[in-house]
Amino acid sequence: MIPRIRRARLRGQDGLHVLELKDDRIATVTPERDASLADGELDAAGGLVLPSFIDLHLHLDLAYSLDLVPPNRSGTLVEAIGLYAAAKENFTPASVCERAVRAIEDEIAFGTGAIRNHVDVGQTAGLRLCEGVLAAREKTKGRIDIQIVTFPQDGVIRDAGAIDRMREAMRMGCDLVGGIAHYERTPTDSQRQIELLFDLAEEFDADIDCHIDETDSPESRCVEYLAAETIKRGWQGRVTASHVCALASYEPVHAAKVVALLAEAHVHVVTNPGVNLHLQGRFDTYPKRRGLTRVRQLMTAGVNVSAGQDCIKDPFYPFGTGQMLEVAHLLAHADHLSSASQIEQVMDAITVNPARAMRRTDYGIEPGCRADLVVLPVENVHEAIRLRPRPTAVLKAGRHV
Numbered sequence: 001m002i003p004r005i006r007r008a009r010l011r012g013q014d015g016l017h018v019l020e021l022k023d024d025r026i027a028t029v030t031p032e033r034d035a036s037l038a039d040g041e042l043d044a045a046g047g048l049v050l051p052s053f054i055d056l057h058l059h060l061d062l063a064y065s066l067d068l069v070p071p072n073r074s075g076t077l078v079e080a081i082g083l084y085a086a087a088k089e090n091f092t093p094a095s096v097c098e099r100a101v102r103a104i105e106d107e108i109a110f111g112t113g114a115i116r117n118h119v120d121v122g123q124t125a126g127l128r129l130c131e132g133v134l135a136a137r138e139k140t141k142g143r144i145d146i147q148i149v150t151f152p153q154d155g156v157i158r159d160a161g162a163i164d165r166m167r168e169a170m171r172m173g174c175d176l177v178g179g180i181a182h183y184e185r186t187p188t189d190s191q192r193q194i195e196l197l198f199d200l201a202e203e204f205d206a207d208i209d210c211h212i213d214e215t216d217s218p219e220s221r222c223v224e225y226l227a228a229e230t231i232k233r234g235w236q237g238r239v240t241a242s243h244v245c246a247l248a249s250y251e252p253v254h255a256a257k258v259v260a261l262l263a264e265a266h267v268h269v270v271t272n273p274g275v276n277l278h279l280q281g282r283f284d285t286y287p288k289r290r291g292l293t294r295v296r297q298l299m300t301a302g303v304n305v306s307a308g309q310d311c312i313k314d315p316f317y318p319f320g321t322g323q324m325l326e327v328a329h330l331l332a333h334a335d336h337l338s339s340a341s342q343i344e345q346v347m348d349a350i351t352v353n354p355a356r357a358m359r360r361t362d363y364g365i366e367p368g369c370r371a372d373l374v375v376l377p378v379e380n381v382h383e384a385i386r387l388r389p390r391p392t393a394v395l396k397a398g399r400h401v
């Protein structure tokens, strides 16, 4: 346990600070007045200290599976789903666990303190991938927090039986109900899927995080139904919409209506800049769409927007490192978030915004917050995102990880 972090630079504050830690928490934050260091203290050496990054959207069962599946020739989401469906028949819980632990270690090394993971459950995956990811969470317990979402990769209506697997996965220890509303065969089935997700969420008093409208097609209009159902069921603040790419292709009048509805329903949005840039726009020639949702417009409307890694070297995306600063760097480019205040918003998208979506009440650099911290060898947020350095220290509950 580290008693104190010395010579720390903090977001939005001048000068250097001392963070006094007690048990697993931050006890006090005071200006630095002394130059000498005592034994056991952590010297931030004038570097930026942030609450650990949060990766709000990741697929650990997919991580490092690129070489286990045939090449994705079209580069599209739909081809990736098909390729993965065939490959995952052979996955064992042990093999999934091994790859998942590798990805978790990557994330920890880059300063991630919490992950929301979507695990594939359904007729083909059964519960084997879920068992593997639960085992990986157990192996890394105490070093990182992992929420697990039951994710019906092959649909809920078109993969009859998926909802029962999801129920079993919730009983096994998963935390949230997931979905993939746009992947059903008809709009009616998409809406039916959303209703079934809410039924399951009510059964377990669980939050929802649904893959939705992950397509360039302006005809994909699932997210408005998700938001309307959120209000109807009283689930405001407990629902996350992941991707929401199609919103960028709606005509402006309808887009404005949907953005306002998401704000009204307090639906959190996650964009996955690397993966959305890579998978979307595949049917475009030139000009090519960027594939991300309307990040700036959503933020301006007061919608809580986070950014996620989504994939690490898998059939959906051959890149990805588990470094949230890289995700932030991509986000800044993809939606022109380049002014000083927008760069701060980009940092929010990998820190305080996902903490809010996770409903964390002890996240931040304030007395009482848990000492989940990352120390970066730069002076400010702009330099952190520009240079994307490795952390000089990563702490979980006040201890080095």
Ligand SMILES: [Zn+2]
Pocket (backbone or CB within 6 Å): 057, 058, 059, 118, 211, 242, 310
């Ligand atoms: Zn995903």
